Amino acid sequence: MLEPYTFALRGLALGFVIALALGLRGLASRARLAFCAFLACVAGYLIRAAPEAAGWSWPVLVPLSIAAVLFPAALWWLVHTAFDDRADVPHAVWAAVLCLLAAAVTPRTAPAWASLGVELTQKLAGLALAGAALWRLWRGRADDLVPGRRALRGGLLGYAGAHGVGVLAVELWMGGRRPPPWLDLANVSLMALVLAVSLALMLRMRQQAVDALFGAPAARVEDAPAQLDAPDSTDAAEEAALERLGQRMRVERAYRSPELSVAELARQCGLPEYRLRDLIHRRLGYRNFPAFVNEHRVREVEGRLCDPSEDRLPILTIAMDAGFGSVGPFNRLFRERHGVTPSVYRQRRGSVACVSASGRLDRHAPPG
Template identity: 35%
Template sequence: MELILRGVAIGALIATAAGLWRAGKGHSARLAGVLFSVSVLAYTLQSSAESRLAIGSLEPIVHFLALGGSGLFWLFIVALFDDREISATTLAPYAGLTLLGLFGWLGPRNLQPGVWIIHNLIEVAFAAHALFVIVRSWRGDLVEARRRLRGPFLGAVTLFVVVLAGFEIGEAFGVEADWYELLGACALAIFCTAGAAVFLQAQPALFGAARPAETPSARLDAGDQHILDRLEEVMIQGAAWRREGLTIGALAEEIGVPEHRLRRLINDQLGHRNFVAFVNVYRIGAAKQRLADPADARTPVSAIAFDLGFASLGPFNRAFKEATGQTPSEWRKIQLGQGSPIPENPG
């Protein structure tokens, strides 16, 4: 029964990975989904004595592929829900977990139990942060397909990862139970099949990149055009983008339209997949002007970030680099044609 359940999980994972790869090569969320599927497939094979025996000499390779699975789960979540690109930074959790796992696998035997406990605790931390990402960006998500997906499936997957890591921590402490492997196989079959059902029929909008504003998806009626005109007035003349903690709910209330209608218009007509990205267009545009202005040459980057509505320097630096390919300080140096006038200028 255990092998049958693991076979079901493996079949579902292969179908999911193939479907994601075929439907959108190169897109970060799809590629992250493929990598995560491969790591779960490796875990499915490696976590059972029967399946390890079946794969024989391939077992070390499979074990290696499974070591950083929680890092790839986290990568999939931030790529899908935060529209983050795959980069050295977003791959760092996977790399770190894999290296730590290698030390626990090949390192001194007396240190192995402690290393695996730390490894599993880190896995729990990344799973918890993934859940936090799902909840944190829910309100500002402008893609209806993603909004519907957040709670019912990926929240459950996060819970599964946390529970599974809990089992592994228990085993590291010497707690053993005959039903561990059968329960794990059952959970894998259920979640992997559910994942295949969701992602093989996923709407293109779920993984689609932001569409340029110059190519609206449909002809606007007079009511929608009035809302967009009012939105532009509030954002530009009213400088709503300067407000720290601005939400789409507050903006919809100020304009006088239902929140769901404003979400749809910003997504369909302006091409933004999340509200933060929409607001950052205005903030980064203003930041470019400030950083290129000789009169602001001695103003710290952090002061500019706070003045433009960012709550901290980190999100500003990340948003600016995503938009321009440069850090704020690099942009300033190039625009002013000289070295930064402020020693150790952050950013």
């Protein structure tokens, strides 16, 4: 009795998915790719979960199954790319993706014990990816400098968390059996509603707002500390605030504290937290607070690696002195920035790039 309504809602939800994908054309390439991958997985789940799909041939079901089971990976990538402004993919994530793919391509004729093992592995891998994505949405909310995007973190966290946990609980409870029609209708209705709301919000937002929320991270500022001394605003209060921020970061080197937060830096500068967020994002072009702080840290490391008098110090010691809490984030950031390891960078101290980095730092070194 409920099947016709579910079928209609499923088609409506797929229409919303297509409309959202078309509306993402104005986004930066990485964010657009992440969103389209996420929407493709939503579409795959909607089609694969339809009762009519049960009788389709295995070659037809494989791509749909792949899209459906990769939903947790797509959610993780969306958070990683569009919310945390990151491009790297850790090896553990690739391993989880392989586990999900193995579950998607396992034929229905496989032995029962093999199917059970693959299904259990899929559930664990999917839960790990979804949990990591939700955790990063929650953890990164304080460091996100884009106001609208920071608000969306809470909405996506609440929906993905509640819906995802609910779907997982039902799947575990059903034990591989198909859910009753009313439950399938409720699931599709909720997805259609969320997609409709998302589409409505996107249509109401101007392109500038979309770019601000999900555009590519600002290009690395060639001389970020220098910008703190060269504000282009005519507002005297803003100039004074930027001057205090430059004093704390460049001269007093507040970035050397591994625990530096937006709230702590705002307190040191004597500014409201929302005002400091606005200055760093709008005036200096940073979308996440760690990127702003790490820019100063890595510049100090660059200068010290180019200084022969510092050769006796291990690179890890220099990185820790500059405020990096662990070697992993430092090495990743340094390789993304220069394409070589810190040790190779130190060996090439005579190169133009090294001299340039050292020169930029020296111009803003504190007196004495």
